Amino acid sequence: MRRVATACGLFLLLLSVVLLVTAINTxxxxxxxxxxxxVDALAAIEARESTAHAAAMQKDLQSMTKDEDQKLRLRMQATYDDLEKKYHGLLDTYESNKSKLLDYGGTALVMALVLLMAGVFSRTPSRRVQLHLCLFxxxxxxxxAFVFGFxxxxxxxxxxxxxxxxxxxxVLGVLGFGLVPAIWAAGHLLLVPEVYYQRQPLWLALSRRVHPWLGLMSVLFALATVLSLFFGFWWWTITFLVWTYAYMSMxxxxxACHLFADQEPEWPPAWNT
Structure with a gap:
């Protein structure tokens, strides 16, 4: 199995080099x-419309009714929407496949490294505190990943x-992708068992008697990893792989506690390491 993973990793590594070199030269x-x-022509239209809109607002601000003001704003918004549509039409017409080559090249490189280091990450961390650090x-x-994507x-x-x-x-992105995951990770520290058996194989997480919540989250993040691979979002692939590893390790x-200690982990577990 390890030889197959190594062979696939080397193939993906070669593929990533080809894709990235092609992207650099594109x-x-x-x-x-x-x-x-x-773009310059559209920018000139936008500047002209903005100037005309500002002049109309300043001139007729006192005499303009609420309905007239609303109509003027709607007309300006329609102009902006039309300009945005034309701008993205220019992107679709003239943008090359450089971005896609970079994205899928990076994705292939990430997966190549994961497969080549499969032996390292095929077991749980050697210490309980390392699992805590993995969550954070x-x-x-x-x-x-949110900042890089933006x-x-x-x-x-x-x-x-x-x-x-x-x-x-x-603002919502900073809160949703910054604060919420930190609180989420801190809450899951309670699910790390007190009796921690180090370097256990991850295939134990595939048991039918696995912790239901941890099993569900492992599957969801594994599916998210597959989706990020499909779309070439390698920065999210790395993130989802770490989440998947953390949940599968827990x-x-x-x-392991159930198998080797013949008892389920105590709840709530102690906070010792």
Whole structure:
């Protein structure tokens, strides 16, 4: 089995090198000059419409009724929506497959490293505190994946030059991908058994008698890993792999307590390491 994993890892490593080298030698746009020209034309229209809208608002602010003000705002919003649609049409027309090559090349590289190091991560951590650290590492990686994905979205010009950053979504993202995973990880420290059997095989987590919650979360994060592989989101692949390893390690530890100590872990467990 280890030889098969090594062979697959070497194949994916070679594939990742091919994809990444191809991506490096591929321009971002098939016709960069035409794309920039189109963007400049749309930016000029946006500037002209914004100036006209501001002038109309300033001139008729006193005499304008509520309905007229609403109509003016709706017309301006429709103009912005049309410009955004045309901008993304330019992206679809002129953007090359460089981004996809980078994403899938990175994904292949991550999976190659995972397969080549399969022996290291095929067992639970050697100490209970290391499992604690694994949970918080997963929470930290969740926030890092959100930040990196947002930066990548900006770097690849997925938002128009005149577009406004969605500030409310950023705040919700920071809370949802930063604070919530940290609290989530801290809460799961209670599920790490007090009697900890080190370096147990992860296949113990596949038992039918595994802890139901830990088994469910292991499956969900494994499915999330598969989805991230499908879409080429390697930064999320790393995150979901760490979450999966943490949950499978906890599940395997619970199962080991039942098998080797002939009793289920005490609840709540003590906080010793």
């Amino acid at each position: 321009p971002r746009y098939t016709d960069a000059a035409a794309f920039r020209q189109g 590492a997963a929470a930290l990686l969740t926030f890092g 930066w990548l979205w900006l770097a690849r010009e997925q938002i128009s030059p005149w577009g406004a950053l969605p500030a409310p979504y950023l 599940a395997a530890s619970h199962r």
